[in-house]
Amino acid sequence: MLNPVHLRTLVEVVKTGSFAEAARRLGYTSSAVSQQISAFERAVGVELFEREAHSIRPASAALLIADRGGELLAAFDGFEHEVKAMVQGLRGRLRIGTFPTASSRVVPKALAKLAADLPDAEIRLDEAEPEDVLPLVLTGELDLALVYAYDLVPQSWPEELTVLPLLDEALLVMVPSEHPAAKNNVRLEDLKDERWIASRDGTSGATCLTRLCAASGFAPRIAFRSNDYEVVQSLVAAGVGVALVPALGYKALPGTHAMPLRHKPLRRHVHVVHRTANTNPLLRDAVNALQEVCQNAVGGYINQP
Amino acid sequence: MLNPVHLRTLVEVVKTGSFAEAARRLGYTSSAVSQQISAFERAVGVELFEREAHSIRPASAALLIADRGGELLAAFDGFEHEVKAMVQGLRGRLRIGTFPTASSRVVPKALAKLAADLPDAEIRLDEAEPEDVLPLVLTGELDLALVYAYDLVPQSWPEELTVLPLLDEALLVMVPSEHPAAKNNVRLEDLKDERWIASRDGTSGATCLTRLCAASGFAPRIAFRSNDYEVVQSLVAAGVGVALVPALGYKALPGTHAMPLRHKPLRRHVHVVHRTANTNPLLRDAVNALQEVCQNAVGGYINQP
DNA sequence: ATTGAGCACCAGGTCAGCTTATGCTCGACG
DNA sequence: CGTCGAGCATAAGCTGACCTGGTGCTCAAT
Numbered sequence: 107m108l109n110p111v112h113l114r115t116l117v118e119v120v121k122t123g124s125f126a127e128a129a130r131r132l133g134y135t136s137s138a139v140s141q142q143i144s145a146f147e148r149a150v151g152v153e154l155f156e157r158e159a160h161s162i163r164p165a166s167a168a169l170l171i172a173d174r175g176g177e178l179l180a181a182f183d184g185f186e187h188e189v190k191a192m193v194q195g196l197r198g199r200l201r202i203g204t205f206p207t208a209s210s211r212v213v214p215k216a217l218a219k220l221a222a223d224l225p226d227a228e229i230r231l232d233e234a235e236p237e238d239v240l241p242l243v244l245t246g247e248l249d250l251a252l253v254y255a256y257d258l259v260p261q262s263w264p265e266e267l268t269v270l271p272l273l274d275e276a277l278l279v280m281v282p283s284e285h286p287a288a289k290n291n292v293r294l295e296d297l298k299d300e301r302w303i304a305s306r307d308g309t310s311g312a313t314c315l316t317r318l319c320a321a322s323g324f325a326p327r328i329a330f331r332s333n334d335y336e337v338v339q340s341l342v343a344a345g346v347g348v349a350l351v352p353a354l355g356y357k358a359l360p361g362t363h364a365m366p367l368r369h370k371p372l373r374r375h376v377h378v379v380h381r382t383a384n385t386n387p388l389l390r391d392a393v394n395a396l397q398e399v400c401q402n403a404v405g406g407y408i409n410q411p
Numbered sequence: 412m413l414n415p416v417h418l419r420t421l422v423e424v425v426k427t428g429s430f431a432e433a434a435r436r437l438g439y440t441s442s443a444v445s446q447q448i449s450a451f452e453r454a455v456g457v458e459l460f461e462r463e464a465h466s467i468r469p470a471s472a473a474l475l476i477a478d479r480g481g482e483l484l485a486a487f488d489g490f491e492h493e494v495k496a497m498v499q500g501l502r503g504r505l506r507i508g509t510f511p512t513a514s515s516r517v518v519p520k521a522l523a524k525l526a527a528d529l530p531d532a533e534i535r536l537d538e539a540e541p542e543d544v545l546p547l548v549l550t551g552e553l554d555l556a557l558v559y560a561y562d563l564v565p566q567s568w569p570e571e572l573t574v575l576p577l578l579d580e581a582l583l584v585m586v587p588s589e590h591p592a593a594k595n596n597v598r599l600e601d602l603k604d605e606r607w608i609a610s611r612d613g614t615s616g617a618t619c620l621t622r623l624c625a626a627s628g629f630a631p632r633i634a635f636r637s638n639d640y641e642v643v644q645s646l647v648a649a650g651v652g653v654a655l656v657p658a659l660g661y662k663a664l665p666g667t668h669a670m671p672l673r674h675k676p677l678r679r680h681v682h683v684v685h686r687t688a689n690t691n692p693l694l695r696d697a698v699n700a701l702q703e704v705c706q707n708a709v710g711g712y713i714n715q716p
Numbered sequence: 717a718t719t720g721a722g723c724a725c726c727a728g729g730t731c732a733g734c735t736t737a738t739g740c741t742c743g744a745c746g
Numbered sequence: 747c748g749t750c751g752a753g754c755a756t757a758a759g760c761t762g763a764c765c766t767g768g769t770g771c772t773c774a775a776t
Binding site: 107108110111114150151152153156163164165166167169170171174175178181182185186188189190192193198199200201245246249383384385386387 | 412416458461469471472476479486487493497505551689690
């Protein structure tokens, strides 16, 4: 490989037209410059400067090399600055995994803040259920993920992960407005004969519902499943059934009524997780942004942990 | 400056996902790779790989650096190849100075040949009188020049220059067709009362004419001056006067007649000059092309030297 | 349990490349 | 026209970067 240090010296020599002057500017002795140029000439196999006692004259090859070489070195300098900036967290890439409800209610604001603070950072967002994103965080394909956990579905975290609580949200029972239960302080038992609209099988939302109902002595008749709480709520509004939705997913849809459970104020917990070993400098900023946004999101049935 | 060797190693490590494999491909020991990566991490101030006993995991910073760095290194490799090619004379820049007559009769063919052989070479052509181009050759602003010298105007060349003869051409006396001298073997004395059309004052063409006439005992009455032999010949055709033109500049214009001098077969000599010290690899090819073209141009009043 | 692979660390040796010193050449200047 | 200073080349010596080889650790596979 051509020695880039020698190339830089050559560029400076061509620019100044003198070994001595180039040496002064680069902080070398003129002897060092002379030796560097000689070495470079040996490397390319061509005389690049004609020497006279008191001056040098660049050969045309030297001019060409200095031209293109100068551009390259400038690019390299630019790269170096990029790296420095990246290290300071001003720039870089952050890959975030999130689950659907959070991605619409919490993440956008946090990302907006992050993007405003760090306009040159490249932020990528993937949306999936916690079971799917956790392995990605572990393998390093994601830097950060938002996950949730239901009270009744104990979740254990791999110990390489740092888990920070972000939000606590109530689980709300949602019924059509005209439903007799559409008054506060409903008991779950009152709903044992209802048709239920639940999250997809296997999700902890669905598991939670099953366990909750089991605790009240019945198994819910699940008529429809959807992971999209908008769809769930539309179905409730249409009178198809009742549902258990976390507060983050709740939108006061006309024709529906939502209330917390009377005796069992169940909650869903939202966490940020990342590998403890992850050194991505953007991580800190992203976590900060998320926490800040969550503070402001408190209200209704949503608390800070 | 970030160490480019380390950068190359880093890129290879990211590509292969392993210090050991990168070491094998780059011809290092894995210890060397480990040390290089450590040094690079120290240089940028960030941990770029998480080490485990049996594997490594690139941090996101490493991926970014490898991305951009890979491009840069590729560009640098490309540059190195360019330089190599240039050294082999396949590429490069050649600046040629020439005088008007030659530039229209000799140079185009030679350049065509040169351009065909070396499609990537960059060739620049400047047109001027020999007095003007020689200093440029000496300062290195031109690599090569075509110059002429008249028999009667002794020319001395600075000794740093290599001078190679290219062509010898007759000086032709040119008269209107109906002129009584329009028969071969005219003597200069026969034209002493004519009006002359000469090159501009100070050019060696004009000097030569003056000296030639002086040798025949008269001073030419110079009616018009032009360095453009096309113009000169048109003036002759129009009956304005007679002229002395070198064979290279002669075109058998209707209404004119040209012939060599009877007793004094004067000639103009065309040379290529370049600084002996000039190492431009294209020089050799250019000189060869010119000589070859000149061989084919022989005929009429034009000889090889 | 053993083996092998991957990585880190240490010690030692090599070599690139710097400085210092010296000499040469040429232009400037009294 | 000698003297001086500036610019470049070359030799010698030293330093530090970096590679190799060896050792030790960990983990996965057999």
